[in-house]
Every structure is written in C-alpha cells, then in structure tokens.
Amino acid sequence: MIIAVDGPTASGKGTIARALAAHFGLPHLDTGLLYRAVGRQVFLDGGDPDDGGDALAATSFPDLLLHDPHLRSEETGGLASRVSVHPAVRQALFERQRVFATQAGGAVLDGRDIGTVIAPDADVKLFVTASVEARAERRWKEMRDAGIEVALSDIAADIRRRDERDSNRADAPLRVAEGAFVIDNSAMTREQATAAAIEAVEAARRT
Numbered sequence: 001m002i003i004a005v006d007g008p009t010a011s012g013k014g015t016i017a018r019a020l021a022a023h024f025g026l027p028h029l030d031t032g033l034l035y036r037a038v039g040r041q042v043f044l045d046g047g048d049p050d051d052g053g054d055a056l057a058a059t060s061f062p063d064l065l066l067h068d069p070h071l072r073s074e075e076t077g078g079l080a081s082r083v084s085v086h087p088a089v090r091q092a093l094f095e096r097q098r099v100f101a102t103q104a105g106g107a108v109l110d111g112r113d114i115g116t117v118i119a120p121d122a123d124v125k126l127f128v129t130a131s132v133e134a135r136a137e138r139r140w141k142e143m144r145d146a147g148i149e150v151a152l153s154d155i156a157a158d159i160r161r162r163d164e165r166d167s168n169r170a171d172a173p174l175r176v177a178e179g180a181f182v183i184d185n186s187a188m189t190r191e192q193a194t195a196a197a198i199e200a201v202e203a204a205r206r207t
Helices: 013-024 031-045 052-060 063-067 074-083 087-101 114-118 132-145 152-168 190-206
Strands: 002-006 028-030 107-111 124-129 181-184
Touching: 002 013, 002 114, 013 028, 013 107, 013 124, 013 190, 028 031, 028 087, 031 052, 031 063, 031 074, 031 087, 031 107, 052 074, 052 087, 074 152, 087 107, 087 114, 107 114, 114 124, 124 190, 132 152, 181 190
Parallel strands: 002 107, 002 124, 028 107, 124 181
Antiparallel strands: none
C-alpha cells in the first residue's frame, strides 16, 4: 500500500505521515528532507540556490548530510523551497523517491508532489493543510521551545512566500491531487488530525 501525503510547509504533514507509517507498519520517507539537503549543500558549496546549475550540482550531496541537524532549520527550509523550483533538481531526485515508493510492501511518503508526480498511482492520497496563521503559530512555538527567538509575523511572512513559490513553480506545483482526501487541521489537535488521517486510509482500503 502506497500512501501519499502532500501539503504546504508547516502543515503537519510530516507528523501525520510518520504516525501513519507507524500505525500501518510501513517505511516512511520525508521527501522534503532531500530538498533541504540540496539547499544545505548549495549553502556549504557557497553557491546560489536560485541558480539552476549550482542547485543541480548540489543534488550529489553525500547521504551523511541527511543527518545534519541544520536541515530542520527555517533557513534551510527556505533554501529548499528555492532549489525545488528548478526542474533539473526535481528530475535528479525523482528516481530516488520513486524507488522508495514502489518497494515491496508499500510505503508512506510526504512532500508537495507525491500524489501528483512521484506516486500518482498511490492507493491513498492525503492533502494536509491549515491556515497560514495556524501554521505560523505552531512553528513559532516550536522555535520558542527550542530557544530560538523570532517574530511571529516574520514566520507568517516566510510561510506565505514559500506557499507562493511552491504553488506557482512551473514544474510540479503544490496542488491537491485528484482523488485526495483533504484534512484541514487548523482547528485540530495533533491527535485529532492523526485520527482523521488514519480513518481516511482505512476508508480508502474498504472501497
């Protein structure tokens, strides 16, 4: 069973995907981490994330980079959004994601183009979203708890910029896949959102 979980930044799709993987006993891939690694590698190389050549060169990042704690930073998230607009970068990472998705027994993948590009044949497609305000507040609380001081308004502005880039890029823009079950968790707790996702998968399996 292949489960595709898409959604904008800070929507909680990663949390839901990990919970689904644990519940159904499936391997999980956070595809956004691959793009974060590319963005981080561009930074380490001293390159320009808006330059297609620099971004493509960074797709050869070493696997060890996937364990770099800097990948989870807001700065690297912004770099990931910028390198992901380049079609050559997306193509370079496509096969890696496709192999994971089609492994024996199935898998759970989360990202922005799983149900539309990477695994359009997924057995279950979810689109996890929330308002900009809800996403910004959650991210702000996470950063505050981690001892990082940043203005809530700055986080909201960054999320809006990333939404704009992700939704309007020419190649594989962020959108709801055909047949996807949409979960708007703006007013949900983490537990409620996870329960809704599990129920959506169970319902799809019954049909």
